[in-house]
Amino acid sequence: MLLAADWGARGSATIGGAIATNAGGNQVLRYGMMREQVLGLEAVLADGTVISSMNRMLKNNAGYDLKQLFIGSEGTLGVVTRAVLRLRAAAAFTQSALAACADFASVAALLDHMDRQLGGRLATYEVMWRNFYDRTHAVASPPPLPPGQPFYVLVEAAGSDEEGDAAAFEAALGAAIEREMVTDAVLARSGRDRDAFWAVRDNIPALMSLAPIRTYDVSLPIGAMDDYVADVLAAAAQRLDIAQAAVFGHVGDGNIHLVLGLGEYSAARVQAADRIVYERLAPIGGSISAEHGIGSEKRAFLGQSRSEAELALMRHLKAMLDPKGILNPGKVI
């Protein structure tokens, strides 16, 4: 069996922390975020009351679904102390490919195509912009695909029928090449190949060559993503002379990470960069935090993603559940 949530911090994250932050990661496209893995939980309120909602069932509409209050609230409404997690039958076989696309329209079209062709088996759709891949590919020798192409997609399907699933995956990828969504592609023929794809995708340390950096975790409609990234990079270059950046993320989930090389580090430059990234999200309905939460760092920008009425209701909830402000003070709201 499988706990479907999986992310880069898998070596250090705790279950309670993952629930409190509604963590996301690499398989959200297929299995959902941590919220979807939680059947029940126990939380301790600020006044010491223990709310035990240790539900074990997929379906339960006996009153308000109180666990939703605590998932993703970053410990500010209660402390999660126990949980019942949904496990899935682990897929026996995974097909992996790394594909190159000439433009973002092809990246979006390929996602739609693979989703339709593979039904519920599509598990991962990770995209690396050229400015990411060119920095990270050297971790694999030789690199899975040559650098310098506009976009790289790490796409995976997970299933239980090795022959049938592999044939369906190859056929879907072949059709994408024929329809010119994909300009170059390599299939993983072994676990070692697959590990090499992931090593490139996970080679975040290579981005330290951009240091000092500021990293972002935003989500937005896929249709708006290409223009958004271009706008942010153009404004960063123009206003802050930021020439160095890397963009990657869980495009299948509408979630991308931007890493901006600040050139030099100062509070003013950080704030200016934050503004460039966050202020462009409000008009397109994007979120300043897809999966990393708000904490204290993004608190000042919460109004970019949420209305005054929403903020007021959040404060109202916080005041009701934690009138003395003792739960993770200074975070979220």
Place this chain on the structure above:
Amino acid sequence: MLLAADWGARGSATIGGAIATNAGGNQVLRYGMMREQVLGLEAVLADGTVISSMNRMLKNNAGYDLKQLFIGSEGTLGVVTRAVLRLRAAAAFTQSALAACADFASVAALLDHMDRQLGGRLATYEVMWRNFYDRTHAVASPPPLPPGQPFYVLVEAAGSDEEGDAAAFEAALGAAIEREMVTDAVLARSGRDRDAFWAVRDNIPALMSLAPIRTYDVSLPIGAMDDYVADVLAAAAQRLDIAQAAVFGHVGDGNIHLVLGLGEYSAARVQAADRIVYERLAPIGGSISAEHGIGSEKRAFLGQSRSEAELALMRHLKAMLDPKGILNPGKVI
């Protein structure tokens, strides 16, 4: 594209009502309940404030996920006025089979087997107890399988690769027959065959032969289901002389519906029947409402599924959001 939620009341249900009740139905196993279909919503609070959380993204952790407050709260915390729904790529092909099982252990084993074999394609796992099928099968002539067998399972997979998916489905079902999980089975070879399976499953009018009836919507762990149903039916027979019943439901989701023929209708008999059904759920962690909500009818029994601390927090939320009690008064809490 497909709105994945689907249920018997598809001809009369409204979107707002489906969100307010967190409706379930026939495809929860694959796509989740209404809660999982709602990306964003707008709700009007008791004081007239409009909470507009029209999120369009799969991932958004910018503060508390306020929409969760309104989904499944039956209009008692706010009135849902707009929504952004998640659509899925509609599956191009569906495989359907009706299988008979000799005992409930085989029903549970078959679910696990089909889930593993079909990966993300398993869409439906509906079970009819003999006391249901024997009453409903005559709507199809001839019936898909002869009546009189202990359990009938309507199992469906949905995918996009007609040949590959059909082969995988037949292979999985064949293996189940070989391993003696299934004693008899028929595959749908046409849309007409499939319609016949569903006609039997949806032949709720045939249960009116049990009238006067009381219907129940409970959820519980699958491992406890067989004993629970036997206990309820034995107690109903012994204490209330109820000999007539029909049991069916979304067993893949842990959700079953019981229909008890009361013999004669009186408030006392209804209450006694409710007790028999609900009081056995608390010890096994079951829910008195899987997908039909609480309304006014089950309010008195909410304590069978929820602790005092949970009920207190629900009242606290209700008092905060609707201090004058004007939103759907008398319901839920």
